[in-house]
Amino acid sequence: MDxxxxxxxxxxxxxxxxxxxxxxxxxxxxxxxxVFTVGNxxxxxxxxxxxxxQLARADVKLDKDPxxxxxxxxxxxxxxxxxxxxxxxxxxxxxxxxxxxxxxQELLSFFGGSGAQTxxxxxxxxxxxxxxxxxxxxxxxxxxxxxxxTYVFGYSSALSSGDETxxxxxxxxxxxxxxxxxxxxxxxxxxxxxxxxQADSLDGVSGLPESGSLSVQNLRDIFEICRNKxx
Amino acid sequence: MKKRKVLTGSAVLLAxxxxxxxIMAYLGASDDAENTVEVAHxxxxxxxxFPKPSDLSSNSNNYYTKEVAVANTGNVDCYVRVYADFxxxxxxxxxxxxxxxVNYYSAVRxxxxxxxxxxxxxxxxxxTQSFVNMLNSRDGEWIFVPDDDxxxxxxxxxxxxxxxKVGESTPDxxxxxxxxxxxAPESLDLVVYAESVDCVYEESGQxxxxxxxxxxxxxxxx
Numbered sequence: 001m002d003x004x005x006x007x008x009x010x011x012x013x014x015x016x017x018x019x020x021x022x023x024x025x026x027x028x029x030x031x032x033x034x035v036f037t038v039g040n041x042x043x044x045x046x047x048x049x050x051x052x053x054q055l056a057r058a059d060v061k062l063d064k065d066p067x068x069x070x071x072x073x074x075x076x077x078x079x080x081x082x083x084x085x086x087x088x089x090x091x092x093x094x095x096x097x098x099x100x101x102x103x104x105q106e107l108l109s110f111f112g113g114s115g116a117q118t119x120x121x122x123x124x125x126x127x128x129x130x131x132x133x134x135x136x137x138x139x140x141x142x143x144x145x146x147x148x149x150t151y152v153f154g155y156s157s158a159l160s161s162g163d164e165t166x167x168x169x170x171x172x173x174x175x176x177x178x179x180x181x182x183x184x185x186x187x188x189x190x191x192x193x194x195x196x197x198q199a200d201s202l203d204g205v206s207g208l209p210e211s212g213s214l215s216v217q218n219l220r221d222i223f224e225i226c227r228n229k230x231x
Numbered sequence: 232m233k234k235r236k237v238l239t240g241s242a243v244l245l246a247x248x249x250x251x252x253x254i255m256a257y258l259g260a261s262d263d264a265e266n267t268v269e270v271a272h273x274x275x276x277x278x279x280x281f282p283k284p285s286d287l288s289s290n291s292n293n294y295y296t297k298e299v300a301v302a303n304t305g306n307v308d309c310y311v312r313v314y315a316d317f318x319x320x321x322x323x324x325x326x327x328x329x330x331x332x333v334n335y336y337s338a339v340r341x342x343x344x345x346x347x348x349x350x351x352x353x354x355x356x357x358x359t360q361s362f363v364n365m366l367n368s369r370d371g372e373w374i375f376v377p378d379d380d381x382x383x384x385x386x387x388x389x390x391x392x393x394x395x396k397v398g399e400s401t402p403d404x405x406x407x408x409x410x411x412x413x414x415a416p417e418s419l420d421l422v423v424y425a426e427s428v429d430c431v432y433e434e435s436g437q438x439x440x441x442x443x444x445x446x447x448x449x450x451x452x453x
Binding site: 040041042043044045047050052053054055056057058059060061062064066068072074076111171173174179180182183184185186187188189190191192193194195196197198202204225226229 | 266272274
């Protein structure tokens, strides 16, 4: 760039600055609102039929149907984490007799709709899983602590803006155990956490399919990123 | 010199973009719900107004205040039943219950359905009719299932026929007791014991409500 061009450019720049400063002196002007959008990931955890503070009776099923809605702009991968309270109880069979010795057990059972799948190794946690023909939830992991077990599920495919998952499960019930092993009136918390992460340009995860269902490993890898973001 | 400034400016810009890229590498969001449920339980307490009794006097009618009711202290509506009796049958034969402080009925369960009365010096009426038969003939809130009733498992208890709501109490089953004594009265016991059962039961995962006290107790005792 020669000296003349540089001077011309500088002069133009100076003029622009002067224009903005001295605009009051002109009789006409025009403005434009230029909106620059950035990616937006947002979600909503819904439990349409759950009523907080209900009374839980043994084996009486109560509505609880957590879903996740993509309320953002970008496609999202979404996850649900459910914490199940535990206690020292003696589980009773359908005949009302003890079915096992008193031990540390989850206090609640969860039920999905028709075709629900039970978490491997569990006899009290069924969920609405994905199938070869429809999206649904995929069990990822269960971790145990003294007072609660934590289950993590991922949704089988990316959720588009405005879309909502199917419910993770539909109902839950207090398990049948010897009365007062858990004192009557005890309030049990069932925290549910929903996580979402952008589905596009997730280059930290290898082997992601272009579209369609994700593998369990895909979802575990993605959830690990979500978890790290939370920590 | 100018070139160096431009290069420096570009480096700063790239560093800012790189930093922004690091922060915005993955967009995420979360939401949570801390749901709570309360463990249901039927819990009751026998509530008695029973002033410390004076010693039994010999050869007399000894009257005592004993107001027996049952309070629902749990968090569900429930049915209640009460067992009340003198363990010693000889004592029972000489004892009376009253629900109004005026009319006293025999504590003997299988006494006559109706019978004679006599009035004492204080205007109280003693009935030979049994208290349980009097209750059942009134068809009131309390009912007694006699020992020869076809509902074998329900026998021997007083039943409050309506559900007792959370925080509420039954009316008194009886309010006074009278014990007739002979020459050398001995101390005696009157046992009052209550049980409860939730008005709601589970059937195929659904909450159902028992039709009445009898169906609730029959199901519970099965």
